[in-house]
Amino acid sequence: MQPRNMSMSGVVDLAAVKAAGEAKQKAEEARARARTAGEQGGAGAAPDASVSSLVTEVDEADFEREVLQRSTEVPVVIDFWAEWCEPCKQLGPLLERLVREYAGRLVLAKIDVDRNQMLFQQFGVQGIPAVFAVVAGQALPLFQGAAPEQQVREVLDQLVQVAEQRFGLTGVSVGGGEGEQPAVPEVPEDPALAAAHSALDAGDLGGAVQAYRNVLAGDPGNMEAKLGLAQAELLQRVQGLDAARVRKEAADAPADVRAQIRAADLDLVGGHVEDAFGRLVEAVRRTAGEDRDAARVHLLELFEVVGSDDPRVVAARGALARVLF
Template identity: 80%
Template sequence: MQPRNMSISGAVDLAAVKAAGEARQKAEHARAQAAEGGGAPAPAGLVIDVDEAGFENEVLQRSAEVPVVIDFWAEWCGPCKQLGPLLERVVEEYAGRLLLAKIDVDQNQMLFQQFGVQGIPAVFAVVAGQALPLFQGAAPEQQVRETLDQLVQVAEQRFGITGLQGAPEGEQTPAPEEPQVPEDPALAAAHDALDAGDLAGAVQAYRNVLADDPASTEAKLGLAQAELLGRVQGLDAQQVRKEAAGNPADVAAQLRAADLDLVGGHVEDAFGRLVETVQRTAGEDREAARLRLLELFEVIGADDPRVVTARSALARVLF
């Protein structure tokens, strides 16, 4: 089952902005509780086996509190047996800042297909309901640690998620009911319009929020998503891709195809297409491609490693 708040491989999700805000509020409340109690030991059970039936509760819902690393593996896979113990050991060292969910692909083909896994072992992460591919194959320990360090940083900076707090299993006491943190009414109205598919209304609502609070990350991300979805609305995907393939010099065709790439979850394809368009054009055409690429960076988020890579590629072709 692919729940509503999940965005596979970067695909745009109408509820992503709202989920991020809610996750940030929960994380801030958890940090406040931990500070009042003087902190607490990391919980046990940081490595769990997950199947399709438990995916929503054990991965999606928990990803609002802690980044969940997913290890797709199989009993017959030699490299999986090398990577699996390494992941388990490293995740345990994070002491509650990460969870590791192990998914046997032979027993969970639907999840395997939904994530678009091409081979195993394959490692993904889910943060605030959003899926992010990390790496494939039995990566060396240094690469694993660097990738997970970056994941922890992104989760905290973009979503305010810093991990689990609480006593080990068997010693847990019922948590007090969390007080409801009121959401900014203007931002809530923008989220509601986006969820309802009122793209024009969402664009205007997010602009209103930014007029009062130009630094609002949620409003910037929401506006970028609403504008993107408005641009692709009504497009014939097959025709757009045919025009882009047949007319590499047609900048407008490349912009439309890049938008469709991103909405379809093909993030690297969208970025690569626009970087190539910037490289082969000049003047107003080059500027149009560059600005569109920057807009798509906003949709994915500045800290996403795919954005970091594409920014470097853009800099190389510009300078």
């Protein structure tokens, strides 16, 4: 089975600008508590990780501790596997070796799906091997199926980069292992993309839009730049809007597509993802011709902001299809 393209949508979901900031703050608070506990010699101190602890078998009983809590310190890669799965036997050792090479920038949690059906279902796994990540408590799909080493490396490089830039997660120090500690792979940072992120974080929306466009001019397939551009343009559209007035206009004129689009943008920025999607699906249902097409196209643009693998996008695509066909 060929691996799906990696999606970072769960990390920068739009609750995006909002949720990512909140998750980063929670991760920083968790690290601060761990440091304080360590200074006081408390039982809650977070010790350095040994090389052997970078790869662990996880079940439903210890999932919260080994994955959710740990993800506030370091990105946790999850390998869903089973003993009878031949592709799993190819991918598993590769993931273990690569994670150890990252020397604490990532850790690997291996979950046997036969013994952990609840986790298998909660993550919506469609087939194995399936690889997910949890970053600052947020889950996101990486790929499904056995993959070539170079492609897996590229996915892990991107995960490390996003975890550090968006959430401030630099990993855990590694000690206590046998032999020489492996070198941490260098993740090259695109200066143009870093400048775009900085402009977005600083609230310079015009600068961010232009910077992301500059990145895409040279690299049209850069998914991180596409997502950043979509976020920046969305924030630009809602900047200066009177939220109360926009919502009243949308409520008073349900067939006014422009009013519904403005309200949907506000919904999305406020973290009300389902409301934004539902509003535009309804606008598509109510209208025809150019208005219907405008609502449909804008809804598709919002799907890109949130990410195609997000279950809310999947559900809304189904709702849109039912309305259209």
